[in-house]
Amino acid sequence: MKPFSDYHSHPQGHRLQPYDEALLQPWADSARAKGLTDIALTDHDRYHAGVDFDALDRVRAGNPDLKIRAGIELDTDPVSGAAGRAWVEKNWEHLDFVLGSVHHLEAAEMFDSAGQESQFAGRLIDEIYADYFLRVQRQAESGVVDCLSHLDLIKIHGHRPQTDVLTLVESLLQCIGARGLAIEISTAGWRKTVGEIYPEKKIIRRARELGIPFTTASDAHSHVQLGEDYDRLGAVLEECGIREVAVYERHRRTMVPLSRA
Numbered sequence: 638m639k640p641f642s643d644y645h646s647h648p649q650g651h652r653l654q655p656y657d658e659a660l661l662q663p664w665a666d667s668a669r670a671k672g673l674t675d676i677a678l679t680d681h682d683r684y685h686a687g688v689d690f691d692a693l694d695r696v697r698a699g700n701p702d703l704k705i706r707a708g709i710e711l712d713t714d715p716v717s718g719a720a721g722r723a724w725v726e727k728n729w730e731h732l733d734f735v736l737g738s739v740h741h742l743e744a745a746e747m748f749d750s751a752g753q754e755s756q757f758a759g760r761l762i763d764e765i766y767a768d769y770f771l772r773v774q775r776q777a778e779s780g781v782v783d784c785l786s787h788l789d790l791i792k793i794h795g796h797r798p799q800t801d802v803l804t805l806v807e808s809l810l811q812c813i814g815a816r817g818l819a820i821e822i823s824t825a826g827w828r829k830t831v832g833e834i835y836p837e838k839k840i841i842r843r844a845r846e847l848g849i850p851f852t853t854a855s856d857a858h859s860h861v862q863l864g865e866d867y868d869r870l871g872a873v874l875e876e877c878g879i880r881e882v883a884v885y886e887r888h889r890r891t892m893v894p895l896s897r898a
C-alpha cells in the first residue's frame with residue numbers, strides 16, 4: 638500500500654520566490670511521476686508574500702488530474718510568527734490546509750537547523766522535550782491550524798529523553814484529539830541525523846488509539862523530494878494499522894481509504 642498524498646511541501650524552499658507557473662509546474666509534474674494525486678503546498682509562513690492564490694488556480698486548471706491544495710506551515714518564529722498568523726487569519730478562506738509547527742525554543746535560531754545541537758548542550762533532555770511539546774500544544778490550541786507537523790522534531794539531532802516519550806507527549810496528544818486536529822506522518826526524519834520517521838511509531842500507535850487522523854508527508858524542499866521514501870512509509874502505515882489518511886479542502890477533512898487510492 639503506497640500513500641497517494643503529500644501534505645507538506647516547500648515550493649519556495651528557503652527563500653522568497655513568488656508563485657507562478659514556472660515555479661509550481663515542476664511540483665505538479667513530480668507529483669504525477671510519483672503516483673501522487675493529492676498534494677498540499679505548505680511554504681513557511683515567513684515566505685507568505687510569495688504565495689499567490691491566482692497563480693495557484695492557473696496551475697490547478699492546467700493539471701486537472703491532481704488535487705493541489707493551498708497551504709502554509711505556520712511556526713512560532715519570534716520574529717515572523719505574529720505576522721504569519723495574521724496572514725493565515727486574513728487568508729483563511731483561500732487556504733485549504735494549515736500546518737502547525739514549532740522550530741524554536743528559547744533561542745532566535747531554529748533548533749532543528751544544522752549546527753544548532755548547541756541549544757541542547759548542558760540542558761536536561763527531558764525538560765527540553767517537555768518544553769517543546771508544550772510549545773506544540775500552544776500551536777494546537779491556536780485555533781488556526783488543521784494538522785501538526787513533525788510532532789517529535791525535537792529528536793532531530795538524536796537526543797532522547799530518559800522518561801518514556803509517551804508520558805511526555807500524552808497531554809499534547811489528548812489536546813490534539815480533543816480539538817479534532819490531525820498529525821502528519823513524515824518521511825523527512827529518515828534523512829536527518831536521527832534517521833527515524835516523524836513521529837516515531839509508538840507515538841503513531843498512541844495517536845491512533847486516541848482516534849487522531851493522519852496525513853502523509855515528505856516535507857520536500859525540492860520537487861524531487863516529493864513523496865520521498867513512500868514505499869517505506871506505506872510499510873509503516875500498514876504495520877501501525879492505518880488504513881485511511883486525511884485530505885483537506887478549505888479546512889474540511891475527508892478520510893480516504895489507502896486501498897482505494
Ligand SMILES: [Zn+2]
Pocket residue numbers: 710738740786787
Ligand atoms: Zn517544519
Ligand SMILES: [Zn+2]
Pocket residue numbers: 645646647710856
Ligand atoms: Zn516544512
